[in-house]
Amino acid sequence: MLIGGIEAGGTKFVCAVGDDHGKIVDKITIPTEGPDETFQEVKKFFKTYPIEALGVGSFGPIDLNTKHETYGTILNTPKTEWKHYDLLGRLKADFPIPVYLDTDVNAACLGEYLYGAGKNADSTLYITVGTGIGAGFVYQGSTYQGTSHPEMGHIFIEKRGDDRFTGSCPYHGSCLEGLASGTAIEERYQVRGDLLQENETVWELEAHYLAQAIVNYIMVLSPERIILGGGVMKQEKLYGMIREKVREMVNDYVAIDDVEELIVAPELDDEQGVKGAIGLVFRDEDV
Amino acid sequence: MLIGGIEAGGTKFVCAVGDDHGKIVDKITIPTEGPDETFQEVKKFFKTYPIEALGVGSFGPIDLNTKHETYGTILNTPKTEWKHYDLLGRLKADFPIPVYLDTDVNAACLGEYLYGAGKNADSTLYITVGTGIGAGFVYQGSTYQGTSHPEMGHIFIEKRGDDRFTGSCPYHGSCLEGLASGTAIEERYQVRGDLLQENETVWELEAHYLAQAIVNYIMVLSPERIILGGGVMKQEKLYGMIREKVREMVNDYVAIDDVEELIVAPELDDEQGVKGAIGLVFRDEDV
């Protein structure tokens, strides 16, 4: 059985055809234009494959509450052509097969859970630290979905006394994303993150904020595995710094069996999103 | 079918016999002594009833990871006779019927979900603000359980600039519990919470901290219902203050359909714990 998967991102759509063992048969990347132009290319790619179902991990915010009339619709986004766009309606119109829809981060988390760094972990959290900060969660084999989708990047944490930056989040100022995303780093130091590589205080502060957030996720979700991805995590020294700070901050209040096993890097390079999108088909409910 | 339920607390054990519709047939409250004295009373109470299964919501911290050798054991607790006590072993020895074990807060949450303020909510969070702060969570009809149990009272939040108190948590200082539990209020103002009733700035700060924490829980779990109980919430004005602050802090980043429906008071008086303990029998897996 062939399954289609789409990682629908704000800058690119990755489309792939694969199976339920994580094998990818074919794959393309399409720059994200308006919905019509983009879906024309998407349809063209899938046309030659007899896919029997389609899984989609989408950028957001997107309404995933099945009780809402706007279910499946992109909500507020700076990309005006996609604002309030009925993504699920379009998918169903273009593909008369079962369609499964979730967030991009949930799909990425499911990909790592099925085939990567989350394998055999009953509860897997996947955090991406990039332009923004987002997270997906897999619990008991399925992606987590509350009444709306989580927006874990926007939790409040304690700003450190020596940090004079007011935060980059347009909604909350100094929420986690406002203090620790790639955008926040760029605004705080007025230079791109990759150019700050040698500046230790930058990464010490970054690790401090990410560790605080991870402690909060541990206290709330008690995940078995926490995967940290995204552009900022290309600073690989962050992993060790974060592990140490998480251990210090938890201060033995909850048992952490092995922090090296708990906090890890992704394993699927850039394919967790599309592999997870395909995985949605056999892990989520049909919509 | 008759089911036994125990709310095993640090100061009292509430034992009840009931059915799977929330009806309570008989109930007693036993002060918590050492394990032997306590279980002698517990056994005596249940002896006259032909209960077919037993559900227990226990104080903690307790090891609920089935992969651990210490599964079912009370961990660190100031109550020395219960420290490292094999609670599940004792329950199984005393009651040769199926036994279901969870945390006290998860049981309370399940009770409210089944029969109280969480009815018909797909995901229900129950927070108790008392001597400490704890929370239980019901997701898709069952109590939530990560690799360990959540300790949601110990998340980090932002301390307000005008608050000079360093926090009462022995592990984290100014975590949520350290800033906003009944103990924290007492230590900050050197007087018991109920005597501060008329002091508006006390409750304004309290609502500020609880609202921040609730925003974090919303961002991570996206619950459909949030129930606030415990001694501190006897200051009923807190509900309105918290709702308003949560709305302000979320700042429309995620949609809150109706904050009065989202953040509510418990409905089962002091019976959510024991009714939820009975509910564990038909909602959780046998252990």
Ligand SMILES: Nc1ncnc2c1ncn2[C@@H]1O[C@H](COP(=O)(O)OP(=O)(O)O)[C@@H](O)[C@H]1O
């Ligand atoms: N080597 C690096 N070191 C630090 N920051 C980086 C590095 N590479 C990219 N970034 C930052 O990561 C962000 C982009 O994250 P990425 O995950 O690639 O994209 P997006 O979040 O938009 O999907 C930018 O803010 C960029 O400055």
Ligand SMILES: Nc1ncnc2c1ncn2[C@@H]1O[C@H](COP(=O)(O)OP(=O)(O)O)[C@@H](O)[C@H]1O
């Ligand atoms: N009316 C009240 N106003 C404010 N605080 C109160 C009130 N009643 C009790 N408290 C506080 O609540 C805490 C006890 O919480 P409770 O839920 O009753 O017990 P526990 O958490 O030990 O199970 C104490 O710190 C007490 O000071």
Ligand SMILES: [Zn+2]
């Ligand atoms: Zn934010």
Ligand SMILES: [Zn+2]
């Ligand atoms: Zn604490």
